[in-house]
Amino acid sequence: MCDRVTGSRILLGVPMHPGQLDVTTDLVARLIRSQFPEWIDLPIRAVTSHGTVNALFRIGDELVARFPILPGDPAAVRKELEEEAEAAHRLRAVSPYPTPAPITIGEPGEGYPQPWAIYSWLEGTIAYDVDVAGSTEFAQDLARFVLALRAMPTEGRVFTGSWRGGVLTSQDASVASGLERSRGMIDVDALGRLWADLRTTPRTEPDVWTHRDLMPGNLLVADGRLAGVIDVGTLAVADPAMDLAPAWNLLDARARTAFREAVGSDDAQWRRGMGWSFAQAIGCIWYYVETNPVMSRTAHHTLTELLRVG
Secondary structure (H helix, E strand, C coil), X not given: CXXXXXXXXXXXXXXXXXXXXXXXXXXXXXXXXXXXXXXXXXXXXXXXXCCCCXXXXXXXXXXXXXXXXXXXXXXXXXXXXXXXXXXXXXXXXXXXXXXXXXXXXXXXXXXXXXXXXXXXXXXXXEHHHCCCCCCHHHHHHHHHHHXXXXXXXXXCCCCCCCCCCCCHHHHHHHHHHHHHHCECCECHHHHHHHHHHHCCCCCCCCCEEECCCCCHHHEEEECCEEEEEXXXXXXXXXXXXXXXCHHHHCXXXXXXXXXXXXXXXXXXXXXXXHHHHHHHHHHHHHHCCCCCHHHHHHHHHHHHXXXXXX
């Protein structure tokens, strides 16, 4: 299964996960009315997009409510939302581009069983909807953001957990499953050979701060330049190669070279970046083929590019 943390927006009305929570504009209005009466007169509008773990609703022009659609223990969900807010504050202190500001956390209420969050709304068009694939300037903007994260002090933190960001071989089981489930969609035999080569790429660099989910849907564009980065809940110390993903999920060959030069990746780091992009994409290509075609097509594009350059 795709790791399911690949964007902060959701294509409303299309269930993507078993047991997915249903969130409607009327429900959001009731929760706002009961918990935040200061915003009772602001219009509430659903946000239609291509992410996978949150339903988003604009509150007026400056706020957005984020509702996790995967059911969980309320205490655990609150802890995650608090950690996301901490990450958002940390990122805003160093990012050269706008990132969302956490405003508050809402409580469970009638019709919705767990906490939810409110953030500032950032203007811009997501990179899915703008042709920046060939822009070396946009690639350099991305590199500037990545380098700003890498420069943040880790204060002794190291990567923990099973999600992407530790060693590539930790993804062997999920990659094998994804390859088998993707037969008929892409050349999985060639992909299997590529994964066998990528998975043992060496690493000597320490963990650094990474966004870990630089998908096109999390990159905002204005006038052809990077205008903001959203969905900061996956911010963590991890393999620095994690944030090289736009090289294959978005950029063309010329912009990819500009991105690599600006970031300063050596061969081993670049190959690990290919590996992390592979591990994410092979989980998404089959899982979202019917419920989120944009995510599936992006995964197909990523894997095709990796085969071409691998």
